[in-house]
Amino acid sequence: MGAEVVIEGLTKSFGRQTIWRDVTLTLPPGEVSVMLGPSGTGKSVFLKSMIGLLKPDRGKCVVNGVDIVRCSEHKLYETRKLFGVLFQDGALFGSMNLYDNVAFPLREHTKKSETEIRRIVLEKLDMTGLAGAEKKLPGEISGGMRKRAGLARALVLDPEIILVDEPDSGLDPVRTTYISQLFLDVNAQSDATFLIVTHNINLARTVPDNLGMLFRKELVMFGPREVLLTSEEPVVKQFLNGRMDGPIGMSEEKDQATMAAEKAMFEAGHHAGGVEEVVGIPPQMQPTPGVPTRQGAIRRKDRVMQILHTLPPAAQEGIIESLTPAEQARYGIRPRHTVQTGPGQGQHQGQLPTDRIAQIPDAAWPSREDDTHRMRNQGQGKA
Numbered sequence: 001m002g003a004e005v006v007i008e009g010l011t012k013s014f015g016r017q018t019i020w021r022d023v024t025l026t027l028p029p030g031e032v033s034v035m036l037g038p039s040g041t042g043k044s045v046f047l048k049s050m051i052g053l054l055k056p057d058r059g060k061c062v063v064n065g066v067d068i069v070r071c072s073e074h075k076l077y078e079t080r081k082l083f084g085v086l087f088q089d090g091a092l093f094g095s096m097n098l099y100d101n102v103a104f105p106l107r108e109h110t111k112k113s114e115t116e117i118r119r120i121v122l123e124k125l126d127m128t129g130l131a132g133a134e135k136k137l138p139g140e141i142s143g144g145m146r147k148r149a150g151l152a153r154a155l156v157l158d159p160e161i162i163l164v165d166e167p168d169s170g171l172d173p174v175r176t177t178y179i180s181q182l183f184l185d186v187n188a189q190s191d192a193t194f195l196i197v198t199h200n201i202n203l204a205r206t207v208p209d210n211l212g213m214l215f216r217k218e219l220v221m222f223g224p225r226e227v228l229l230t231s232e233e234p235v236v237k238q239f240l241n242g243r244m245d246g247p248i249g250m251s252e253e254k255d256q257a258t259m260a261a262e263k264a265m266f267e268a269g270h271h272a273g274g275v276e277e278v279v280g281i282p283p284q285m286q287p288t289p290g291v292p293t294r295q296g297a298i299r300r301k302d303r304v305m306q307i308l309h310t311l312p313p314a315a316q317e318g319i320i321e322s323l324t325p326a327e328q329a330r331y332g333i334r335p336r337h338t339v340q341t342g343p344g345q346g347q348h349q350g351q352l353p354t355d356r357i358a359q360i361p362d363a364a365w366p367s368r369e370d371d372t373h374r375m376r377n378q379g380q381g382k383a
């Protein structure tokens with residue numbers, strides 16, 4: 001199983017410029033999380049801080065009991081081996097063919113024989129759809145292939161945590177979906193913990209188990225995907241719909257006067273961009289048929305059902321709707337047809353009343369000592 005990453009009060013500045021402050025969240029082991037944020041909000045800085053390439057000013061980032069913000073150089077070197085990182089451009093060595101690029105971490109960090117290295121490299125190239133491309137140079141292949149080669153290289157040391165920086169940059173929407181599928185397949189095969197930073201709305205809507213968003217130098221929210229996808233928070237709604245009307249402006253945040261002027265313009269009929277407002281929770285992408293079931297997704301279901309009562313009603317409803325009848329029975333969720341609803345009660349047909357939406361028998365749950373911490377982080381991010 002992948003490692004849990006616990007981040008508490010993390011703050012990063014460059015000189016007098018604060019990039020983000022007081023970021024607190026937990027990446028659950030083996031789950032896929034996505035961090036969204038407008039350009040320049042410090043998503044890449046966040047990834048680099050997690051692996052100790054940048055040093056935060058305050059806070060903790062704890063992996064397997066090691067706080068990488070404060071640990072010794074030796075511990076940092078050892079802990080970094082738990083991470084596989086896919087940088088935006090694949091970060092391949094231009095003069096090495098794909099085989100040698102992918103073999104590089106094994107030759108650098110292990111004492112494995114060339115026979116063993118060959119077995120691992122060919123396995124990872126095959127896993128990422130690059131079998132037969134070993135002899136190609138990075139300059140001879142497409143952007144999508146370079147990203148997949150970067151992923152193959154990130155996988156050779158069997159990382160427990162995989163960090164991905166803007167996998168969609170330079171890729172068309174179809175190739176972006178293919179690489180998203182690959183992430184879910186790799187997650188199913190390895191059970192590694194994933195954090196993907198992106199501003200791609202499709203990816204954010206359909207790939208992760210958990211979603212977070214950075215804006216105004218803070219973590220706006222972090223939690224189960226259903227929380228952000230049903231959020232009424234203006235910045236989250238605006239971002240997920242890719243529209244101009246909302247707090248996010250051309251460079252970053254709009255002032256009140258700009259907001260008011262733009263609001264009048266949109267009310268007068270100016271197109272705010274984006275398609276019609278997208279609402280609701282689309283189904284999550286699944287591993288390719290034949291690939292093992294995602295263990296992270298199974299654990300996630302239990303975890304989310306345990307914190308269900310802490311989540312906003314719309315998110316609870318989305319989670320309950322995603323359960324099969326057998327799962328509803330297992331979690332003690334009452335079937336919808338027994339719910340009394342009617343006009344004038346502020347509910348739509350079939351919606352559970354707020355006070356009953358999360359009636360889950362406590363006895364059904366194994367006790368977990370660390371739940372208090374998780375619930376604190378995963379209800380509303382910085383709650």
Ligand SMILES: Nc1ncnc2c1ncn2[C@@H]1O[C@H](COP(=O)(O)OP(=O)(O)OP(=O)(O)O)[C@@H](O)[C@H]1O
Pocket residue numbers: 014019037038039040041042043044045046199
């Ligand atoms: N080494 C550095 N020294 C000083 N400032 C930096 C450094 N690295 C990043 N920054 C600044 O930090 C801010 C956040 O940059 P970052 O690249 O993390 O944003 P991002 O959210 O990943 O943006 P994008 O989506 O456009 O890639 C920017 O203002 C950038 O100029």
